[in-house]
Amino acid sequence: MARRKQLEALFLPLLLLAAVPAARADEGGVSFWLPGQFGSLAAVPGAPGWSLPMVYIHESVSGGGGKEFPRGGRIVAGLDSRVDLVLLVPSYTFPQPVAGGQAALAMGIGGGHMRTSIDATLTGPLGNSTSGSQTDTLDGAADLYPQGSLKWNNGVHNTMAYVMGGVPVGSYAKGRLSNIGTNHWSLDGGGGYTYLDPKAGREFSAVAGLTYNFENPDTNYRNGIDGHVDWAASQFFTKTVHAGLVGYFYQQLSGDSGSGATLGDFKSRVAAIGPQVGWFFDGGGKKYYANAKAFWEFGEKNRAAGWNLWLSLVVPLSSK
Known part of the structure; x- marks a missing residue:
């Protein structure tokens, strides 16, 4: 029992990374939901109080010259995109039980740099076309991502619900x-x-969810309902270091719609797998946690694919 309590206390900072939100441009088989957000120990209850998870995400994807994608109200091909995002997720975990479990609230904020290039025909909203390459870069803010979760523990089994x-x-x-x-x-x-x-x-952890998207009023484009599964497995080799595998599967369940969906339902999918490593360290009498994980994508359809890297640090703010 003492060994179990010691390990559970060690894991607590890691749990705060379970649902870190990330922003992406939408439409054209690219989802609001960024696969890979959930990781190891996703459903295990965490430490009460305030914390500040910080995440850096680098993503590199390409669509190939023969694939067309809706972007910004037009059709493009030869898509290549690089994204660097920094996200802060101030979080609060309630000490009092809620519905027999542990409740937490968080708000994801941040921004970053994005570079997108195309090398094919561009089709405008009125049907006019021009040929040639184009590159666009942007430094800007991300959307806001409020979230809440409930977690329950029963021995070695842990369950959760989130929104x-x-x-x-x-x-x-x-x-x-x-x-x-x-x-x-x-x-x-x-x-x-x-x-x-x-x-x-x-x-071993697995989290499944569904995304409902509202219409983009500027392009009259509405992404369909998305389904996604994130999973992770790891082994602690010492009291402070663990490593293992991570992966995800994303599948669009219903087609895109609206007058801007000129390519039809454009259902997309993608899968990925990669390594992860995490370690705990002390500072100022508090326990911090750092994690690195990478994903290589495969099996994509109607979606640009490539690889992405996540670097995370959880900073505990409460006194305990």
Whole structure:
């Protein structure tokens, strides 16, 4: 029992990274939901009080010259995009039980740099076309991402329910290739499970959810309902270091719609897998947690694909 409590106390900072939101431009098979947001120990209850998870995300994707995508109210091809985002997620975990579980609230804020290039025919909203390459860069703010969760523990079994929203206040302009904001409201929710054996230092987590997207009023484009599964598995090799695998699967369940959806339902999908490593360290009498994970994507359809890197740091703000 003492060993179990020791490991659970060690894991607490990691749990705060379970649902870090990230912003992406929407439409054309690119979702409000950024796959890979959930990770190890996603459903395990955490430490009460305030904390500040900080996340850096680098993403590099391409669509190939033969693939067409709606972007900013026009059709483009030969898409290549690089994104660097920095996100802060001030979070509060309630000490009092709610519905027999542990409740937490958070707000994701941030911004970053995006560079998008195309090298093919461009089709405007009135049907006029021009040929040639084009590059667009943007430094701007992301949307706001409020979120809430409930978690329950029963021995080695842990379950959770969560809800997350997208508030369209980020940098966006119709006709621009690079947009960090989505310019539409979104709502995502789901549940997850974590098997945690503190004695052996092993865990496996999986979280599934659905995203409902509202219409972009500037382009009259509405993404369909999305389904996604994030998973992670790790082994603690010491009391402070663990490593393992992470992955995700994303599938659009219903087609895109609206007068701006000129390519039809344009259902998209993608999967990914990669390594992760995490470590705990002390500072000022508090326990910090850092994590690095990378994903290589495959099996994509109607979606630009490539690789992405996540670097995370959880800063505890409460005294305990």
